[in-house]
Amino acid sequence: MSKQILVLPGDGIGPEIVAEAVKVLQRIDARDGLGLELVFDDLGGAAYDRYGSPLADETLERARAADAVLLGAVGGPKWDTIDPALRPERGLLKIRSQLGLFGNLRPAILYPQLAGASTLKPEVVAGLDILIVRELTGGIYFGQPRGNRVLDDGQRQAYDTLPYGEGEIRRIARVGFDMARLRGKKLCSVDKANVLASSQLWRTVVEEVARDYPDVALSHMYVDNAAMQLVRAPKQFDVIVTDNMFGDILSDQASMLTGSIGMLPSASLDADGKGMYEPCHGSAPDIAGQGIANPLATILSAAMMLRYSFAQAAAADAIEHAVGKVLDHGLRTADIWSEGCTRVGTGEMGDAVVGEL
Numbered sequence: 625m626s627k628q629i630l631v632l633p634g635d636g637i638g639p640e641i642v643a644e645a646v647k648v649l650q651r652i653d654a655r656d657g658l659g660l661e662l663v664f665d666d667l668g669g670a671a672y673d674r675y676g677s678p679l680a681d682e683t684l685e686r687a688r689a690a691d692a693v694l695l696g697a698v699g700g701p702k703w704d705t706i707d708p709a710l711r712p713e714r715g716l717l718k719i720r721s722q723l724g725l726f727g728n729l730r731p732a733i734l735y736p737q738l739a740g741a742s743t744l745k746p747e748v749v750a751g752l753d754i755l756i757v758r759e760l761t762g763g764i765y766f767g768q769p770r771g772n773r774v775l776d777d778g779q780r781q782a783y784d785t786l787p788y789g790e791g792e793i794r795r796i797a798r799v800g801f802d803m804a805r806l807r808g809k810k811l812c813s814v815d816k817a818n819v820l821a822s823s824q825l826w827r828t829v830v831e832e833v834a835r836d837y838p839d840v841a842l843s844h845m846y847v848d849n850a851a852m853q854l855v856r857a858p859k860q861f862d863v864i865v866t867d868n869m870f871g872d873i874l875s876d877q878a879s880m881l882t883g884s885i886g887m888l889p890s891a892s893l894d895a896d897g898k899g900m901y902e903p904c905h906g907s908a909p910d911i912a913g914q915g916i917a918n919p920l921a922t923i924l925s926a927a928m929m930l931r932y933s934f935a936q937a938a939a940a941d942a943i944e945h946a947v948g949k950v951l952d953h954g955l956r957t958a959d960i961w962s963e964g965c966t967r968v969g970t971g972e973m974g975d976a977v978v979g980e981l
């Protein structure tokens with residue numbers, strides 16, 4: 625049975641890195657007979673230019689019809705001054721919420737070959753393998769009311785709302801526990817329950833869900849402490865589950881423990897395992913069009929797609945293994961380059977992974 629993948633290259637370096645992930649998918653498809661069918665469309669600034677909207681209705685329909693979505697990244701200075709409701713990031717938030725992609729998985733793995741690329745001491749990060757599970761469709765990025773008003777004293781005020789329903793918390797907590805079960809059986813729930821009402825409910829519901837997972841060791845941590853612990857002793861963590869905004873910030877922080885955001889994939893899953901797969905980084909307008917972006921995060925995102933949406937663990941393993949081999953051979957894009965390694969461009973890196981496969 626064929627599996628349809630909607631490919632959305634996006635903006636900036638998006639088209640360059642997605643082209644390499646597409647090569648890798650085509651190679652593994654030819655090798656293992658996975659029956660992948662690729663369909664292409666636009667999201668973000670590219671969609672605004674083409675359709676007048678960062679997420680056209682027809683694109684959303686294609687995304688609904690597909691079995692999985694592969695995304696590059698969206699955004700860039702060209703669209704920074706347009707109507708905020710039409711900005712590229714709005715298209716991204718909308719496709720995530722419309723597809724019900726509430727579970728964001730962000731692994732932060734330090735490849736041993738890149739231990740020197742982290743800004744932290746090698747002994748602090750060597751062997752690092754954390755999974756951050758972030759709630760993606762609720763909380764302060766979506767909460768209403770939000771807006772701007774003028775107060776009685778004439779001052780402008782802006783406000784946002786941070787709501788969480790128990791159903792939203794329960795389903796992301798389950799993802800966290802399920803992932804912990806597949807790994808080291810340790811789950812740390814990160815909140816701000818000493819201050820926020822939404823975090824107090826979060827903690828209560830996570831405790832309730834924990835009763836179904838007696839084999840997983842649950843701990844709780846305030847987000848400020850978690851930020852500190854992530855740089856002090858990151859290897860204490862196995863799986864972290866947290867809300868949308870805390871997860872946004874902590875997963876970027878965790879990504880830098882590994883040396884480069886250009887290495888980190890992500891998956892965003894719905895309740896049935898359908899997902900959108902994208903690198904953790906943005907569209908990197910500063911290096912777009914130069915052929916120097918690191919495509920490995922996007923290639924590893926494609927591997928996550930095979931693992932989580934298509935249950936093709938062997939194919940996913942093969943891609944991850946090929947990436948490891950390429951690093952063993954000393955090939956590095958500029959963001960992960962160090963003395964003694966061979967500096968390559970985006971296309972050469974993709975070709976090398978294809979070659980290993």
Ligand code: NAD
Pocket residue numbers: 637641696697698699700701713716885886902904905906907908909910911916917918919921959
């Ligand atoms: P960014 O992640 O695009 O770039 C941060 C830094 O990392 C830059 O110096 C960039 O050159 C570098 N970098 C990122 N990916 C790289 C790669 N694959 N290889 C080598 N270097 C890489 O973040 P930013 O600069 O804050 O944002 C740029 C644009 O991307 C903005 O418009 C922002 O809104 C958007 N953005 C999009 C997403 C997304 O699509 N999911 C996420 C974050 C930011």
